[in-house]
Amino acid sequence: MPYALFCHEARLSKTYPTEADVWKLARQSGLVVDAVSEEEKPAPRPVLDNDYEIRPCRPDPQEDPVENRAEAERDAPLEFQLRS
Template sequence: MPYALFCNDAQISKAYPDESDVWRLAQRSGLVVDVTADDNRPGPRRVLDNDYEIKPCRAAQGEDPARNKAEADRQARMELELNS
């Protein structure tokens, strides 16, 4: 099942094959924050900022989550090269 980034129940990203792909997208977009540890969990943990959520979704008609992932990975590599 594909996953996407949502805000207030509205899908705001393309569909990706895996939940971890959407976490990477959210991280690159500055939507992931680290919160300090609490009594139940040692160390910091990642959470999404504000009302953002990662949820399972259906891919739009004609949308290929694997292609979306490949394009996002390609764009991330290009950004790294430009920033080097």
């Protein structure tokens, strides 16, 4: 099942094949604001800004999650160069 970024019930991103893909894009977009440690878990975990969350969802009929990931990977180096 593909994953996407949500705020409440609104889907904010394209769908991607894995939850890790969405986390990576959220980090690149500056939406990961902190890491929280829980007593039961040995390592800190990332936290999304505001009420954002990553959830499984069905892609739109014309959408291909694998192509979305490939497009994001192609665009990432360009965005990095533009910000320099």
